[in-house]
Amino acid sequence: MRHAELSITPVPPFRLDLTAWALRRRPENEIDLWDGEFYRRVLTIKDEPVGVAVRQIGKPERARLRVTLCAARITSRKKAIARALLERMLGLRRDLSAFYQLAARDSKIAGLVEEFRGLKPPRFPSAFEAVVNGIACQQLSLAVGILLLNRLTRRFGCPAKNGLRAFPEPVQLGTAKIPMLRNFGFNTNKSRELIELSTAIRDRRLDLEALDTLDNSAILEMLLQIKGVGRWTAEYSLLRGLGRLDIFPGDDVGARNNLAAFLQSKSSFSYETVQKAIAAWQPFAGFIYFHLLLANIRKAGWLQPGEQPRA
Numbered sequence: 001m002r003h004a005e006l007s008i009t010p011v012p013p014f015r016l017d018l019t020a021w022a023l024r025r026r027p028e029n030e031i032d033l034w035d036g037e038f039y040r041r042v043l044t045i046k047d048e049p050v051g052v053a054v055r056q057i058g059k060p061e062r063a064r065l066r067v068t069l070c071a072a073r074i075t076s077r078k079k080a081i082a083r084a085l086l087e088r089m090l091g092l093r094r095d096l097s098a099f100y101q102l103a104a105r106d107s108k109i110a111g112l113v114e115e116f117r118g119l120k121p122p123r124f125p126s127a128f129e130a131v132v133n134g135i136a137c138q139q140l141s142l143a144v145g146i147l148l149l150n151r152l153t154r155r156f157g158c159p160a161k162n163g164l165r166a167f168p169e170p171v172q173l174g175t176a177k178i179p180m181l182r183n184f185g186f187n188t189n190k191s192r193e194l195i196e197l198s199t200a201i202r203d204r205r206l207d208l209e210a211l212d213t214l215d216n217s218a219i220l221e222m223l224l225q226i227k228g229v230g231r232w233t234a235e236y237s238l239l240r241g242l243g244r245l246d247i248f249p250g251d252d253v254g255a256r257n258n259l260a261a262f263l264q265s266k267s268s269f270s271y272e273t274v275q276k277a278i279a280a281w282q283p284f285a286g287f288i289y290f291h292l293l294l295a296n297i298r299k300a301g302w303l304q305p306g307e308q309p310r311a
Helices: 016-024 076-089 097-105 107-115 127-137 142-156 178-184 188-202 208-213 216-223 231-242 253-262 271-281 285-300
Strands: 002-008 038-045 048-057 064-071
Touching (some): 097 107, 127 208, 142 178, 208 216, 216 231, 253 271, 253 285
Antiparallel strands (some): 002 064
């Protein structure tokens, strides 16, 4: 087993703990791990599993990331791909200066933003993973959705030597059968949709990564043509898979309730009232979505207050 080291300097400010939690969402997540010091994951690079361990050195304004890669073979090309994937997943190249200027002028969000200063907008390593997450979590609690995703990964994910598995690739998930996915807890429709999505990408009838070059409306139109993808999954994929920070998934009941509680609204929010409420925060309404998520994570006690990277 080979090891290699990378050093990455994020655009400041940056906090790995906040960003890792926004990516993993719940402590049951077996794909994205955070132990208080290291973010760990297995990435599939050139069809091979590569274990990744990321640690922050330095405070948010002068942060550096030390990355250890572990794989059977590590080439310069694999190192470059790993760097690009981490920059995508952890938002390391996103300059949020304009967002912080907006927040400083808005008394409603100034305190929330300051509390989580250093958060970067996370993204799944692929649009495929984002859409699969969306389908898995539809009409379920996030806890149940992540449990289903864990089961998919245990069965179809490529194993690494560190005991973790990569999220399944389309070629792997495309081998699944409906009865097997039903045994994991998926209903028949979701099972069929996941298999059809995977085989379409595997057979090159669908290219989700090409969506990154399109504008939001064109992406939504294309995603809504995929079986099992409704407005919530499409918007969720735009935000978490393609990094479109102007998208706040208004059909997300949890996020909708978080927003209503944050704004101290006495009535529940609809999709339309969400859009009105977030208008003043554009083009960063989706980034507020992540801040509200972290507020819930902190309230649950999973994010330790005062947790700071080493100097």
